[in-house]
Amino acid sequence: MEYAGCTCTQAVTAIFLFLLSLPLSASDDRLAVGKTLSPGATLVSDGGAFAMGFFSPSNSSGLYLGIWYNNVPKLTVVWVADQLAPITDHPSSSKLAMADDSSNLVLSDAAGRVLWRTNVTAGGVNSSGVVAVLVNSGNLVLRLPDDTALWQTFEHPSDVFMAGMKLGIDYRSHSGMRIVSWKGAGDPSPGSFSFGVDPERPLQAKIWNGSRVHWRSSMWTGYMVDSNYQKGGSSAIYTAVVYTDDEIYASFTLSAGAPPMHYLMSYSGDLHLQSWSNVSSAWVTNARFPRRDCSLFGYCGSFGYCGNSTGGGVSTCHCLEGFEPASGADWSRGDFSLGCRRKEAARCGDGFAEFPDMKLPDGYALVGNMNAGECAAACRRNCSCVAYAYADLSSSTRRDPTRCLMWGGELLDMEKVNESWGDLGETLYLRMAGAEMIVKYDGKNNKKRALRVLSVSDEFGKEIPAQDLDFPFVEYNEIAAATDNFSEASMIEKGGFGKVYKGVIGGRKVAIKRLSRCSEQGVVEFRNEVLLIAKLQHRNLVRLVGCSIEGDEKLLIYEFMTNKSLDASLFNSERKSTLNWSTRFKIIKGVARGLLYLHQDSRLTVIHRDLKASNILLDTEMNPKISDFGMARIFEDNQQNGITRRVVGTSDVYSFGVLLLEIVSGSRISSTDFIEDFPNLSIYAWNLWNEGKAKNMIDPSIVASCLLDEVMLCIHVGLLCVQENLNDRPLMSYVMLILENGSNSLPAPNRPAYFAQRDIEMEQPRDDTQNSNNTVTLTVMEGR
Numbered sequence: 001m002e003y004a005g006c007t008c009t010q011a012v013t014a015i016f017l018f019l020l021s022l023p024l025s026a027s028d029d030r031l032a033v034g035k036t037l038s039p040g041a042t043l044v045s046d047g048g049a050f051a052m053g054f055f056s057p058s059n060s061s062g063l064y065l066g067i068w069y070n071n072v073p074k075l076t077v078v079w080v081a082d083q084l085a086p087i088t089d090h091p092s093s094s095k096l097a098m099a100d101d102s103s104n105l106v107l108s109d110a111a112g113r114v115l116w117r118t119n120v121t122a123g124g125v126n127s128s129g130v131v132a133v134l135v136n137s138g139n140l141v142l143r144l145p146d147d148t149a150l151w152q153t154f155e156h157p158s159d160v161f162m163a164g165m166k167l168g169i170d171y172r173s174h175s176g177m178r179i180v181s182w183k184g185a186g187d188p189s190p191g192s193f194s195f196g197v198d199p200e201r202p203l204q205a206k207i208w209n210g211s212r213v214h215w216r217s218s219m220w221t222g223y224m225v226d227s228n229y230q231k232g233g234s235s236a237i238y239t240a241v242v243y244t245d246d247e248i249y250a251s252f253t254l255s256a257g258a259p260p261m262h263y264l265m266s267y268s269g270d271l272h273l274q275s276w277s278n279v280s281s282a283w284v285t286n287a288r289f290p291r292r293d294c295s296l297f298g299y300c301g302s303f304g305y306c307g308n309s310t311g312g313g314v315s316t317c318h319c320l321e322g323f324e325p326a327s328g329a330d331w332s333r334g335d336f337s338l339g340c341r342r343k344e345a346a347r348c349g350d351g352f353a354e355f356p357d358m359k360l361p362d363g364y365a366l367v368g369n370m371n372a373g374e375c376a377a378a379c380r381r382n383c384s385c386v387a388y389a390y391a392d393l394s395s396s397t398r399r400d401p402t403r404c405l406m407w408g409g410e411l412l413d414m415e416k417v418n419e420s421w422g423d424l425g426e427t428l429y430l431r432m433a434g435a436e437m438i439v440k441y442d443g444k445n446n447k448k449r450a451l452r453v454l455s456v457s458d459e460f461g462k463e464i465p466a467q468d469l470d471f472p473f474v475e476y477n478e479i480a481a482a483t484d485n486f487s488e489a490s491m492i493e494k495g496g497f498g499k500v501y502k503g504v505i506g507g508r509k510v511a512i513k514r515l516s517r518c519s520e521q522g523v524v525e526f527r528n529e530v531l532l533i534a535k536l537q538h539r540n541l542v543r544l545v546g547c548s549i550e551g552d553e554k555l556l557i558y559e560f561m562t563n564k565s566l567d568a569s570l571f572n573s574e575r576k577s578t579l580n581w582s583t584r585f586k587i588i589k590g591v592a593r594g595l596l597y598l599h600q601d602s603r604l605t606v607i608h609r610d611l612k613a614s615n616i617l618l619d620t621e622m623n624p625k626i627s628d629f630g631m632a633r634i635f636e637d638n639q640q641n642g643i644t645r646r647v648v649g650t651s652d653v654y655s656f657g658v659l660l661l662e663i664v665s666g667s668r669i670s671s672t673d674f675i676e677d678f679p680n681l682s683i684y685a686w687n688l689w690n691e692g693k694a695k696n697m698i699d700p701s702i703v704a705s706c707l708l709d710e711v712m713l714c715i716h717v718g719l720l721c722v723q724e725n726l727n728d729r730p731l732m733s734y735v736m737l738i739l740e741n742g743s744n745s746l747p748a749p750n751r752p753a754y755f756a757q758r759d760i761e762m763e764q765p766r767d768d769t770q771n772s773n774n775t776v777t778l779t780v781m782e783g784r
């Protein structure tokens with residue numbers, strides 16, 4: 001562990017404050033036109049955390065203008081203005097003032113020479129009333145009376161990355177920001193080390209020594225906020241990465257009551273995360289990058305990686321499995337620069353071996369719009385693709401949230417990562433000679449068998465060749481162990497096609513669906529589900545995390561859903577009250593989003609055909625996830641540029657309507673609780689609607705607390721979805737729009753279908769530009 005308590009005696013320390021005998025002016029946090037800041041005086045932020053003024057490092061005879069922590073007893077400078085031009089002559093006569101055009105701060109010396117200035121071009125803006133304010137975050141902001149910032153130190157940093165700064169790349173202005181080290185102890189002029197986001201491959205950050213890469217971070221995996229607790233303390237640093245189509249940047253904040261903390265790019269080339277310790281009255285390094293000697297960029301050569309500690313606690317270079325040192329003699333002497341070579345050459349038809357917990361290599365190509373399966377298939381097809389890795393960046397706000405990375409040639413700068421250091425490792429898939437490798441890494445013969453079963457060609461086999469699947473195949477024995485040999489105690493559900501068990505596999509809580517042995521339908525189902533769900537990824541679809549085939553045993557492994565299926569709560573008289581209206585409405589909208597994704601937002605057009613409360617699973621936060629794709633069908637949509645033809649999935653829309661009525665009423669569609677005259681819930685609902693008494697159908701356990709407008713909207717939409725005439729039923733895009741935005745101009749519902757139907761034959765593509773009144777609304781949706 002390198003979260004040691006080492007005291008950092010870096011650039012910021014050995015400095016003393018230059019105090020002259022001038023009378024101190026009353027501290028203020030701002031500098032307006034007509035006022036000047038001279039040596040001896042300071043600006044202090046409102047809140048007292050930071051001060052700005054003149055200082056002189058002990059090894060230097062020059063005087064600098066800077067910002068430092070005001071509440072830390074050891075002078076710690078976080079920003080320097082005149083790094084290149086210290087004040088040397090008659091320091092007491094130098095001053096910082098607003099320039100005559102009143103839009104720039106200017107530092108000048110006794111002779112009137114300009115040592116430093118902000119470079120704001122007023123550009124037609126009336127800059128009268130501009131002030132320079134030292135904000136309590138340590139940011140000096142030059143701003144207009146209306147608070148528009150013309151310039152700020154957070155956009156022109158020195159060697160410190162502070163809470164509230166954004167370190168990243170802006171594609172619109174083609175600008176990137178880096179922090180730059182000092183030249184040496186007590187020498188604030190710019191040194192050779194800098195740290196920032198890699199402009200060529202912005203999913204990673206780098207430390208540069210001049211123009212050479214010194215160290216490279218792990219790849220961003222899509223987390224939005226990462227928290228890092230200070231050792232032994234109760235304070236945390238929360239790092240966020242914001243990734244949009246326009247920019248990518250990292251930023252961090254500190255938990256309330258945290259001591260001062262920042263990242264410092266030191267002149268010796270290490271990036272330190274430091275926090276101030278009251279106890280030792282010193283800056284303590286909480287983390288240091290590079291973490292270990294062999295983490296230096298490219299240290300282990302191509303196909304080598306910086307690995308764990310062996311015996312003496314020294315991390316060193318290793319060759320990836322299947323590789324050997326290119327020069328054994330150099331390697332054993334500790335010169336790893338020549339790297340490793342393959343023991344056996346790989347050919348294009350070879351499979352991929354899996355290397356978990358890796359810091360991925362440098363030099364990736366980001367290939368857009370590919371899910372995990374497509375990413376694997378694309379690399380497999382491309383003979384120059386040596387390796388790939390996939391992550392889902394759904395926390396970003398990019399139009400394309402996929403992250404398919406591919407590598408060609410030699411792989412450089414890898415590390416085996418230990419998560420207990422707070423590093424993020426990922427699985428690298430590397431092309432390897434011989435099918436044995438796949439078998440070895442993916443669960444012995446299981447995958448081979450599975451591939452054979454899955455390759456049976458049918459309408460799915462044609463679309464998705466089984467070998468394209470990048471999928472964890474789990475050993476039967478491992479699953480048996482995880483479920484106590486499928487004991488009654490681990491069983492959580494019994495359904496039509498088999499039983500569902502809970503268990504822990506690879507440290508992860510999972511639900512295991514064991515398809516019944518003899519059912520021939522089971523095989524088709526299984527193939528269907530594996531192939532389909534491997535291609536689909538959405539937060540409202542349950543995630544398949546693995547599968548297994550052994551003999552006639554077929555097992556599907558899903559992420560575990562804490563709150564079980566919707567029907568287990570909704571139709572249970574004791575538990576239904578835990579589902580208040582806001583939770584029910586959230587479930588409704590989530591299911592609608594999942595269906596919309598299946599129907600038109602995924603790259604396939606998928607009709608689920610078996611949507612019902614028992615197939616809606618709920619996670620810890622009661623987010624719904626659609627499950628059970630055994631009955632689902634894919635429809636090919638060959639239209640390249642457009643929206644003209646679309647499969648409507650009216651059977652899903654019907655089922656969704658039923659679900660809405662069930663959720664609102666807390667009763668099953670088939671419930672016999674209603675007055676004898678009504679064969680089912682939807683007919684009952686329609687009759688109440690026509691009599692203006694739809695309120696009567698609301699579940700008594702929510703009626704007091706629900707929002708009537710929302711409930712009535714749901715009943716209305718539900719009735720539109722269950723209409724007898726397929727062409728009257730709305731598209732999911734329309735449903736989604738109404739649920740999100742409401743509407744007071746919905747058509748009156750027509751008569752509902754009598755029987756819950758799964759009209760497969762009627763499932764025809766519909767030309768919605770001609771037949772639907774929803775077209776206009778749909779266009780609005782598409783135009784966003």
Ligand SMILES: *[C@@H]1O[C@H](CO)[C@@H](O)[C@H](O)[C@H]1NC(C)=O
Pocket residue numbers: 001308418419420421
């Ligand atoms: C990870 O680091 C921790 C603490 O240094 C250590 O105990 C553990 O064994 C390491 N794990 C691996 C897989 O090296």
Ligand SMILES: *[C@@H]1O[C@H](CO)[C@@H](O)[C@H](O)[C@H]1NC(C)=O
Pocket residue numbers: 117118119
């Ligand atoms: C202002 O612009 C000049 C000339 O372009 C440049 O030399 C100087 O470094 C800039 N100053 C700052 C503070 O950006």
Ligand SMILES: *[C@@H]1O[C@H](CO)[C@@H](O)[C@H](O)[C@H]1NC(C)=O
Pocket residue numbers: 126127128129
């Ligand atoms: C700029 O705005 C101030 C008021 O904020 C006004 O008095 C002044 O005339 C304006 N100057 C110009 C050039 O428009």
Ligand SMILES: *[C@@H]1O[C@H](CO)[C@@H](O)[C@H](O)[C@H]1NC(C)=O
Pocket residue numbers: 014058059184185186
């Ligand atoms: C002053 O500079 C020398 C050499 O440049 C360095 O060794 C020493 O540590 C510095 N002293 C302080 C107090 O910064």
Ligand SMILES: *[C@@H]1O[C@H](CO)[C@@H](O)[C@H](O)[C@H]1NC(C)=O
Pocket residue numbers: 192209210214268269
């Ligand atoms: C930084 O680069 C310089 C010049 O190439 C080199 O002399 C120095 O050793 C490098 N520093 C580190 C820490 O790698």
Ligand SMILES: *[C@@H]1O[C@H](CO)[C@@H](O)[C@H](O)[C@H]1NC(C)=O
Pocket residue numbers: 278279
């Ligand atoms: C550190 O010092 C500050 C005042 O300087 C005080 O408010 C705070 O409680 C101290 N924290 C600890 C952990 O001693």
Ligand SMILES: *[C@@H]1O[C@H](CO)[C@@H](O)[C@H](O)[C@H]1NC(C)=O
Pocket residue numbers: 307308309318
């Ligand atoms: C450390 O690395 C060696 C060689 O790569 C490996 O055999 C061993 O299992 C590793 N140990 C841990 C705890 O990861």
Ligand SMILES: *[C@@H]1O[C@H](CO)[C@@H](O)[C@H](O)[C@H]1NC(C)=O
Pocket residue numbers: 365382383384385386406407408409
């Ligand atoms: C194949 O992969 C290599 C290496 O990633 C890449 O440079 C090349 O563009 C890819 N070719 C195609 C056709 O995708």
Ligand SMILES: *[C@@H]1O[C@H](CO)[C@@H](O)[C@H](O)[C@H]1NC(C)=O
Pocket residue numbers: 480481484485
């Ligand atoms: C499961 O069954 C196997 C063989 O039938 C047996 O060896 C094993 O001990 C059993 N495991 C458990 C946890 O019961």
Ligand SMILES: *[C@@H]1O[C@H](CO)[C@@H](O)[C@H](O)[C@H]1NC(C)=O
Pocket residue numbers: 578580581582583
């Ligand atoms: C509904 O229930 C959820 C969780 O069960 C709760 O967080 C929320 O505050 C409740 N809403 C209302 C309006 O009671």
Ligand SMILES: *[C@@H]1O[C@H](CO)[C@@H](O)[C@H](O)[C@H]1NC(C)=O
Pocket residue numbers: 562563578579619620621622
């Ligand atoms: C959902 O699961 C969480 C975590 O297990 C639990 O605290 C909560 O009560 C559950 N909510 C319902 C409505 O069952």
Ligand SMILES: *[C@@H]1O[C@H](CO)[C@@H](O)[C@H](O)[C@H]1NC(C)=O
Pocket residue numbers: 747770771772773
């Ligand atoms: C569209 O709506 C109008 C009026 O509401 C109706 O007369 C017409 O039949 C509808 N057209 C279709 C294709 O549903």
